[in-house]
Amino acid sequence: MIGAAVAAAALLLPAVAAPAEEGDPRQGRRLAAQSCQGCHGMDGISKQANAPTIAGHPVDYFIRQLTAYRDGGRHDEQMSIAARDLTDEQIRALAAYYSAIELEAVRIPGRD
Numbered sequence: 001m002i003g004a005a006v007a008a009a010a011l012l013l014p015a016v017a018a019p020a021e022e023g024d025p026r027q028g029r030r031l032a033a034q035s036c037q038g039c040h041g042m043d044g045i046s047k048q049a050n051a052p053t054i055a056g057h058p059v060d061y062f063i064r065q066l067t068a069y070r071d072g073g074r075h076d077e078q079m080s081i082a083a084r085d086l087t088d089e090q091i092r093a094l095a096a097y098y099s100a101i102e103l104e105a106v107r108i109p110g111r112d
């Protein structure tokens, strides 16, 4: 009886322990093409004087910022609109896409 209960718990565990936390970068790429590239580019490098480069941000930071724009904790005229209708899943997907882009510093002032 106890054995059966443990087995049942073990079967349930993966469903509870592994929610869809990891975003899908391919979904993120599609969303970026639709709603972000005009200002941030498909490569995450700023395309507008007032828009920051967002490539390579840590996933957690990226998710926190987008969620804050959406929920009102961080306000910006453009970003609050861009993030307004995003679901948590879409935010994770966008984070997975943009965060995976690797940046390399090619010029470091004062280095040589």
Ligand code: HEC
Pocket (backbone or CB within 6 Å): 031, 032, 035, 036, 037, 038, 039, 040, 050, 051, 052, 054, 062, 065, 066, 075, 076, 078, 079, 082, 083, 094
């Ligand atoms: C119309 C231009 C525009 C569009 C479209 C846009 N953004 Fe932005 N984004 C900005 C600007 C401007 C800021 C800086 C806002 C501020 O000062 O808080 C910003 C900031 C951000 C930041 C925070 C960066 C940081 O360093 O904290 C993230 C993340 C971001 N945008 C992601 C996105 C994503 C993902 C999309 C598509 C869903 C998107 N943006 C669409 C203009 C835009």
